[in-house]
Amino acid sequence: MDNFSQLWPLLYRALLETALMVSISIFFAVLIGLPLGILLYITQHPLLFKIKPLNATLGWIVNIIRSFPFIILIVAIMPFATWLVNASHGPVFASVALSIAAVPLFARLVESSFNGVKDGVIEASIAGGAPIYLIVTDVLLPEAKKSITQAITLTIISIIAFSATAGVVGGGGVGDLAIRYGYYRYDTLTMIITVIVLVIIVQIVQWAGDFISNRGEEK
Amino acid sequence: MSIQLDNVSKTYYLKGRTVEALKPTSLSVQTGEIYGLIGYSGAGKSTLLRLINLLEQPSSGTVTVGDDNLTEMSAKDLRIRRQKIGMIFQQFNLIESKTVYENIEFVLKASKYDKKDVPARIEELLNLVGLNDKSNISASNLSGGQKQRVGIARALANNPDILLCDEATSALDPDTTKSILNLLKSINKSLGLTIVIITHEMEVIKEIADRVGVMSAGEIVESGETYELFSHPKAEITKDFVQEIYNFEVPEQITESSENQIITIQFLSENAEENYLNQLYRDFDLDISILNGRIEYIKDQPLGFLMFQVSGETEEISRLKTHIDETNGIERVGYIG
Numbered sequence: 001m002d003n004f005s006q007l008w009p010l011l012y013r014a015l016l017e018t019a020l021m022v023s024i025s026i027f028f029a030v031l032i033g034l035p036l037g038i039l040l041y042i043t044q045h046p047l048l049f050k051i052k053p054l055n056a057t058l059g060w061i062v063n064i065i066r067s068f069p070f071i072i073l074i075v076a077i078m079p080f081a082t083w084l085v086n087a088s089h090g091p092v093f094a095s096v097a098l099s100i101a102a103v104p105l106f107a108r109l110v111e112s113s114f115n116g117v118k119d120g121v122i123e124a125s126i127a128g129g130a131p132i133y134l135i136v137t138d139v140l141l142p143e144a145k146k147s148i149t150q151a152i153t154l155t156i157i158s159i160i161a162f163s164a165t166a167g168v169v170g171g172g173g174v175g176d177l178a179i180r181y182g183y184y185r186y187d188t189l190t191m192i193i194t195v196i197v198l199v200i201i202v203q204i205v206q207w208a209g210d211f212i213s214n215r216g217e218e219k
Numbered sequence: 220m221s222i223q224l225d226n227v228s229k230t231y232y233l234k235g236r237t238v239e240a241l242k243p244t245s246l247s248v249q250t251g252e253i254y255g256l257i258g259y260s261g262a263g264k265s266t267l268l269r270l271i272n273l274l275e276q277p278s279s280g281t282v283t284v285g286d287d288n289l290t291e292m293s294a295k296d297l298r299i300r301r302q303k304i305g306m307i308f309q310q311f312n313l314i315e316s317k318t319v320y321e322n323i324e325f326v327l328k329a330s331k332y333d334k335k336d337v338p339a340r341i342e343e344l345l346n347l348v349g350l351n352d353k354s355n356i357s358a359s360n361l362s363g364g365q366k367q368r369v370g371i372a373r374a375l376a377n378n379p380d381i382l383l384c385d386e387a388t389s390a391l392d393p394d395t396t397k398s399i400l401n402l403l404k405s406i407n408k409s410l411g412l413t414i415v416i417i418t419h420e421m422e423v424i425k426e427i428a429d430r431v432g433v434m435s436a437g438e439i440v441e442s443g444e445t446y447e448l449f450s451h452p453k454a455e456i457t458k459d460f461v462q463e464i465y466n467f468e469v470p471e472q473i474t475e476s477s478e479n480q481i482i483t484i485q486f487l488s489e490n491a492e493e494n495y496l497n498q499l500y501r502d503f504d505l506d507i508s509i510l511n512g513r514i515e516y517i518k519d520q521p522l523g524f525l526m527f528q529v530s531g532e533t534e535e536i537s538r539l540k541t542h543i544d545e546t547n548g549i550e551r552v553g554y555i556g
Contacts, residue, residue: 047274118310118312120308121312123274123312125325126301127274127301127305128301128306128325128329128373128374129300129301129326129329129330130326130328130329134328134329138325142317143314143315143316145316
């Protein structure tokens with residue numbers, strides 16, 4: 001590609017694909033990862049809902065998924081993803097693998113956000129006779145809100161990075177564009193522009209995440 | 220409401236090692252009483268306090284509050300029962316991301332308090348602790364003393380019969396400590412609340428406790444009425460604690476001999492404020508110079524200490540000592556100095 005006008009339609013499409021993959025994946029990462037993170041936390045806390053075997057099992061599953069190199073994960077879950085979205089390629093198809101990778105990552109980040117909540121506050125809540133669901137909704141989540149917002153930011157950025165690999169299943173996206181055109185075809189212009197675009201996207205996400213998480217604090 | 224601990228103990232198992240945090244201990248606290256537990260850190264007082272509302276499960280023994288045996292309760296019943304046992308903490312333990320109002324609302328939600336009565340109840344509580352203008356301020360923006368007041372309001376929200384205080388004033392400056400202790404005293408009186416307070420500060424005990432238990436190495440080594448404990452401490456550690464308050468030291472340059480002795484006396488209750496010295500000057504042919512002296516008020520009862528140096532003939536000094544020993548309400552103390 002010699003000039004930007006040739007690249008633009010490709011880039012535009014890639015941006016939409018990235019946006020789609022990231023949106024689907026972060027949605028499921030939060031939807032499943034947040035309860036999973038809560039469960040990981042409360043099942044190890046002696047004052048809350050300590051069930052060692054359950055905690056160990058969940059932790060084990062989370063660790064296994066997180067150990068997979070992403071490209072192997074994509075291939076490994078292909079049959080499942082095909083069955084789930086009734087397709088065998090494209091950004092939605094790739095989102096299945098991205099979500100599966102993002103859920104345990106986000107769950108662990110949520111768990112460690114809760115670890116930052118002072119134990120004394122939980123002790124005071126137990127002493128006040130509060131049920132566990134109320135401690136989760138009214139103590140853990142508000143106290144960890146800033147840290148969880150940061151965890152969402154970090155997860156989005158990780159999904160953007162993972163999504164570059166999604167090209168192997170035709171997921172598309174900006175990262176894939178960089179690899180296919182920039183790297184494999186030695187197309188320097190495309191490579192530079194896509195990398196710059198990625199840098200800008202990541203900066204914007206980080207900036208927006210910081211803005212939201214700090215806003216809560218100044219109340 | 221009374222508290223009865225029967226032979227409770229707490230043993231931890233840490234990497235194959237057993238740690239006896241609390242030896243088998245029995246304790247009963249009467250309704251409406253303020254019971255103080257004093258000890259250095261690691262003495263087991265925090266463990267003992269947490270056994271009362273079962274934040275820690277005892278390794279053995281039973282915990283009875285009023286007519287309820289807490290150790291036999293189901294998890295759900297225990298949770299409901301805890302709503303009637305308030306607790307405040309050294310680090311306040313408020314939900315920092317929430318307002319004062321929301322912090323109190325939290326425990327009212329926990330007890331399913333009638334929603335339409337919640338605002339009025341919170342206002343009433345804030346009035347009680349003197350924070351009525353701070354309702355919508357974030358808990359993180361309060362001073363230590365204000366945080367503890369919110370802690371007290373939260374602890375009292377569900378009309379408990381018992382209030383447990385875990386080093387409630389240790390993170391506060393002396394003035395704020397006084398005002399929090401006064402608040403605790405006044406709610407003890409006005410609400411008939413039974414209070415158990417643990418501390419490492421004798422000042423707190425002196426100010427507020429009706430009875431005291433002194434803890435060391437996982438057991439209560441001495442207990443009794445606060446005044447009695449202050450005036451006649453028996454265990455070494457109790458003497459240490461009492462001494463901490465008086466902080467009497469014999470000046471280094473003074474050497475004792477049979478003609479030159481240091482005598483420390485204490486005046487109990489009504490005698491504490493009398494002028495006893497004049498009489499000594501008049502009736503004895505001795506040089507008496509005062510080294511140290513002070514009156515402490517233990518739960519508003521005076522207890523006076525006086526340390527002086529006497530020089531003169533040995534017989535005259537013995538006559539003075541006999542005189543002191545024979546006078547009611549005045550005693551020589553051996554352990555100070």
